[in-house]
Amino acid sequence: MSDDISRRLATFVATARQQDLPATVQHDAKRAILNMFAAGFGGCRDAAADAMIKVITPFSGTPKAHVIGRSERLDAASAAWVNAAIANVLDFDDTHLATVIHPTSPIAPALLAFAEMRSDAGKPIAGADLLHAFALGVEVTCRIGNAISPGHYNRGWHITGTCGVLGAAAAMSRLLQLDAERTLWALGNAATQAAGLVETLGFHAKSLNPANAARGGMLAALLAEAGLSGPPRPIEGQRGFLKVLADKVEPSRLAMGLGETWELSLNALKPYPCGVVLHPVIDACLDLRAKPGFDVAQIERVAVRGNSLLKARADRQVTTGREAQVCLSHTVAVSLLLGRAGPPEYTDALVNDPAIRQIANRVVMVVDDTIPVEAAVVEATFQGGAKLQIHVPNARGSLGRPMTEAEVEAKLADQARLNVPGHDVRRLADSVWGLDRAPDAAIAIRHAAAK
């Protein structure tokens, strides 16, 4: 099954017919891209983005390509690099739940930057072509991720980077209309760039992982087009991606149902910029807060019942805003006290705020594995013994209760308000929803940049 997977994936990417892409999957592609812009508006003023733009500018070619939420212009490869970092920096971008890959950040920025190049050259790329290439890229990224999860991430590979570069190369190969042979070369050029350590999570350095995946994947395909050939089995070969970067591979996940099922359908958008395990807890806290009898000043204890994964990933003491994105007690405290859990609620200052700390210190976690990961029960006990309880069976943003289009647009508007005040988010949203009919896909990224 996997002994010719490189060629099978390359052939699929090169020959898939656009009319075979289900309309629902094309729509999921638009949702993912609009959500990327929302996440990017949240992240575009991060210190990592500032440093990356500062460093890359002296090396940048003709500055025409747009940067999400920023006024700087860069060459297209540098823009892909910076935009991927901006879109992912808060971990507020989409999550392919089975693998914890953030698939859009390493792929869409490369395609959009290349669309700008082609638009500037008078040979625009149709929006429908870009959406199709994007879906194919996500498919490659997530299928490889499926085959090596959970061992690959658990070993310490930042899977968004390692698998993302392959998907970016695949998607770019499709936009370049490379044949199967050159698409195979592009996969080889990408596989040998696969990188990214989990050790960097929580530090600026992690932004290099999606950034290099986007730029590296873009160049991998352009190099293949220019004749830079690769090995025949870059993914499954004896010294190829799977053997080197994974200890256990489930080969059936690579090609089974290729072209029939779509991983984009299993991709979740996040309403909150924190670990997905925390999302049902936030929903419960916000509902609790709206209940009659709720009085934050009277809280004696907050018991969170949830899956053991919630405990493993988020039951910890933290000192920084970035760490707090995976901290249960801080998340409960801001949700109950402030009624919000957006980027402004994950700052160093708030983590160390006495009022927040007071509530956080009263949070206890009760493991109950009859409760699935997307669910939680939060019970507050008040002075005098009164109790209020909320059970959330499906977190907002989970596959059972996906964010609505209106919620994605609201996320975009919220994040724009924080970092790109006055931005015309309506125009941006309309350009993304209309991508399938747009003669020039570059319109979306141009409308996402600041003036």
Place this chain on the structure above:
Amino acid sequence: MSDDISRRLATFVATARQQDLPATVQHDAKRAILNMFAAGFGGCRDAAADAMIKVITPFSGTPKAHVIGRSERLDAASAAWVNAAIANVLDFDDTHLATVIHPTSPIAPALLAFAEMRSDAGKPIAGADLLHAFALGVEVTCRIGNAISPGHYNRGWHITGTCGVLGAAAAMSRLLQLDAERTLWALGNAATQAAGLVETLGFHAKSLNPANAARGGMLAALLAEAGLSGPPRPIEGQRGFLKVLADKVEPSRLAMGLGETWELSLNALKPYPCGVVLHPVIDACLDLRAKPGFDVAQIERVAVRGNSLLKARADRQVTTGREAQVCLSHTVAVSLLLGRAGPPEYTDALVNDPAIRQIANRVVMVVDDTIPVEAAVVEATFQGGAKLQIHVPNARGSLGRPMTEAEVEAKLADQARLNVPGHDVRRLADSVWGLDRAPDAAIAIRHAAAK
């Protein structure tokens, strides 16, 4: 020993005193750099270099930085990328024998390109500073390589790429005069970029490994300078470089004798553009050919006695010039028939030439592990039964018989003659030998480019 190795290495790089660099090691640095230009002259017209230059040019910033043996100019980061590929493409660059790392290609191009930037900005970098930074970078690269060899390469990691990016970042940090903390960040920014698959060897794609190591290491340090912070233990952390990219680590190799021993002293320069295991065989064939009674037309059999590593690495059938760089029978045939084993002897056409094939088919390998890797015995049997034998105890270029300065200069001249005819190799060699006294280190790379 290894539980604070990231900080120890960063502190060493940031605080090492230039006067503590032994003069012999400084001289080894110059030899390695001059040899890199020789290897680069051999590789500068490779198809991989053509494709890389073609693809990167539209993304390149102000084109001022020089490319080895070529007339194109690029921005400094792109020049570092292309020069590393050019220097390594033929595997004719130096080899740190204990690890098979080619240390100079991923490190020196970054330093030289940065020296050009600084020279253009009127703030030149002294040659002695560049040599010192280079030695420190090689030290970091090869010590990490020592600690994870041979398992890391055997698993399928192209160690020149994975370890090279760390050394390039270290060396650049030193040139930027980063403090220990920022040098540590640079190591983190580099560790998360560590990449390169052995699967790509023999294909154009492998050139991306040294190229990305050079550019990635350069940016890693510049990003650290600009405030992009990394984790405190990028190398030894639970999800850091060693845990993720190595299955077995010998921690004592990381810091023992740091500042007292120098890995540059264990770095070998190659007289021939093929696997080092073949070098004593070539020496023996060339000596054999000069013996009275030798007649290539009368050869019935050529028996090569050597170490089992020679058999494992080079006893194979091949069909392309690139593969022939690790092919015993082809190497014996060209050495005996043509009296040369340079880049022109490793082409597809010669591999399939009937006269070469005829000799190649008469080569047999006899394993004898009493013979070390740097030695070989070649015995030719002629029609009628006459025999001639040569024993080479130390291959030219081995640590026991290093290439002389004159031999390195001759290599430079030979390769220039092939690809950069009319180049002033004297001026280039003098500029490298004079680097320790040069007020502007950029002179070396400027003299290595074509007009």
